[in-house]
Amino acid sequence: MLEKALSGDRKYWSWLFALCGVIFIGFLFWMYQYRNGLEVTGMSRDVAWGFYIAQFTFLVGVAASAVMVVLPYYLHNYKAFGKITILGEFLAISAVLMCMLFIFVDMGQPFRIMNVFLYPSPRSMMFWDTVALGGYLVLNVLISRVSLAAERKGVAPAKWIKPIIILSIPWAISIHTVTAFLYSGLAARPFWMTAVLAPRFLASAFASGPSLLILLSLIIRKVSKYDVGKEPIQKLAIIVTYAMTINVFFILMEIFTAAYSNIPEHLAHFTYLYFGLDGKTALVPWMWVSAILAVLTLILLINPKTRHNEKILVWACAAVFVSIWIDKGMGMVVTGFVPSPLGKVFEYFPTITEIGIALGIYAIGFLLVTVFYKIALSVRKSIA
Template structure:
């Protein structure tokens, strides 16, 4: 507790902000729990919405840890190996938020336990949601085991067990791919939803994940380097930024391939893409500005990361990170879900936009996730760089 409580004014202000977000969202969720999902703007026409969009985005953030694991352990690149633990911590926090968004999206949250293997009735293997729950829980446990083993070994002044950690780290690579692949399968297996029924949805999910998650980490590494004794080489940051450029290129390439397919073939299924970027029946779509903003930010961010001169300029790189994060968040949170439902299979047009309850509850879940991530980072830094151990604690007590 002493290491968590220790910090500067900025640290305390950050914690207070997160607690305020959690508290206000908690009251909003109590109201939703009492009245039901009617307080949201979800209806029969749009039954997956902002909550599930956030869930989808955060699954990608969790999968992004693999962008540190592969160069560190597959190619044995030393500078990144020192920071892999932060990718694992981000994965733990992101999956915690994923489960939170699934919980608040359920009309009967008391049935959440059915998503838990063994104790719940999961309808496995028929249900893709059951597969998604299993791979998420396994990936969560793998990352939690790895970071716990490493940090506990540091605390005990021992070297971590290679026979446990290394196989789990390698195993986390296919697991990271699987969590976002199965999530994509939830969408593109729906033949009645042409906007999602695309074979390239899974690779698009992975490509966008491998640039949005590292965007958070790059900014985090710079903050930690300036405010703590955290050490990271510039070459490690630049290498992650370079990998993000490749991922962003693949994401944009697949997106524009989908746009070409829709507009060149000009079938009736073009209506969904039209709703996203323009609107229907001569009326502007309420999400059109967000669709264009996502594309614009994605293209600008890619150009920033494409050229080494701008990629290695920390100001430009940070702007690019914010743009990538925003672009992918809009893409998953709004531009993926809502056009898939509009119009419905019956031709109805229900113009969904998140209600104030949805925004407040979502902010609270992000607050919980960032609070968890902040506290884990605080403990990790104390063990990794401030030489906190069982010996130092014993010496203080004497």
Template sequence: MIEKVLKGSPAFYIWLLFLGGIASLGVFAYIFQLKYGLTITGMSRDVSWGLYISQFTYFVGVAASAVMLVLPAYFHHYKKFKKMIILGEFMAISAVLMCMLFIVTDMGQPQRMLNVILHPTPNSIMFYDMMVLMGYLFINALVGWVTLEAERHDVDPPKRIKFFIYLSVVWAFSIHTVTAFLYAGLPGRHYWLTAIMAARFLSSAFASGPAILLLLVIALRRLTGFDPGREAIQTLTKIITYAMAINVFFFLLEVFTAFYSGMPGHQHPLTFLFVGHDGHASWVVGWMWTAAVLAILSLCLLIPPQIRDNERVLPWALGILVIASWIDKGLGLLIGGFTPNPFETVTEYAPTFPEILVTVGVYAIGLMVLSVLWKIALDVKKEAGTF
């Protein structure tokens, strides 16, 4: 099926070339990082993780979100999702690849990364995270490829693949739970030390991941005419709405616990993010309020059925939701965890230009992989008459 990549419109190749250009800028910046070290980033002794790890976290969520198509389709036999499901699985593949790239770019000694396998350490959550991510990549590649191959030959997928499909559902939950455990098990980080972290991760993933998927599918419909079906879009939007409402609810639970209990350690990260701490208002404050307002706004646009089902409003509502969830999880979560630092003081973090360049480069690589995979899927669908 890979040959489908070789036969495309000029526009497709210009698109790939454009992404390749951006990716090579990222690679260029990364070469600098290899030469000079992570000193070219905005990270510091006190804020020792930055944009790379936060993007890794965010895209684990995006990867996990494929389950929101797979679960209804295979557990509840919701046929309307069947047409779109391959797009979700292929998006998961590119998202997991991006996660792996973000991990590697964050390493101080990337050439030693096999040490994680050579010296397996079962007490480290990072060890499990590596395993579940690799496993999820394998499962999605296998399931996606086999079901697409079956679709091409107009036959039912082989029975044995069912096992992997069911496994992928459980696995999707596991990847984001384990990623949450990276954070939630650290005794000195107040903002992360919360039992609800994994639940927050999953709810925000199941809102933002399908929202990104739907935005891309809507763009695809414009560009190629591929229509996943009105009902499929509406159902997925309902799932996104519920997930986002739960996500906002979970966040408010954190706010209640921190402020009603009155415990300073629990309050400080939240006050730092929203008003500043110790007389120190950071640049994050504006971003966090933007996220809060956009989160509420997205719910206002998604909860009333009349607005939600209006396809002209929908892309805006989804876009707003994605921005809100990205700021919350791709920015605030990490910065709030490190500030205030273990000395209860504030060390500012802001990503540097090379750091942003590397990050955008990884986005571009992810989007390239996604474009190629989706092109294969759509061409096969065209041939098989399931477009």
């Protein structure tokens, strides 16, 4: 089936080559990091996790969000998602692989990573996150492969795949829940130690992931003849609307609890995030952009007139994606460390190396999405 990815027009190949260029540059940056160690990053003894782990967290959300098309399609037999479900599954596979790469590049001793399996430690949430992500990858590869192969032959997928698809639904929820548990179980970090973290992660995931899926579907409609149709896009838009509303609601809950209880160690993080602390304000402009975008998207999405207009919907989806990316991919992780448990306000700025490596990994993700979508669309076209 992979051979389907090898025939494409000029635009397809130039896009792939461009991505390969970015991947190559990212790889060079990684070689530099591997040689010199993590000293080439902006992380420190105070801010021990940075851009990589934040991207990992954000992308786990994108991966989990596939459940928002899988669940209606398979559990509720919602036929309109027939054309988009495979896109969601392939997006999930690419996102999980990016997650794994982000973990890998964050390790101080990356080639010892197998120690996680050699010395399994069930008391560590990181162990469970590895299990959850690995399992999710296997499930999605299996499901998309079996259903696409069956489609190609023009037969119904084998019966045994159905329970596996059903299993993938709670599994998707689990990957983001366990990822939240990485943070929310730490007494050392009051900013993360909140029961609403996992629900908030899921809400933001179900807003950002389907937004990306809408954008991808619209891009596919432009560059190929494959049109998922108007109905699934509108349905996804409603999912994005609800999820984004719940996400903003959860953020407000967090702010209320911290502000009204007025416990310094909880409040200090939010003060840093939105107003700055000790004159350190690196994240403040970003967080306000995120907040303003969140409000704007809610206006555009809740109002049916603007939501039904695909031209406006595109912008709303892009804004949802950016807003949540700032919140999760920049603010959430770093702010857990500012101030530090010793009350220090030490700011973190990613270095060019970190950004270069991150762009390289995102390029790998885009490359995978492109190739997977190419295969899926070719199979669909040949049977049409």
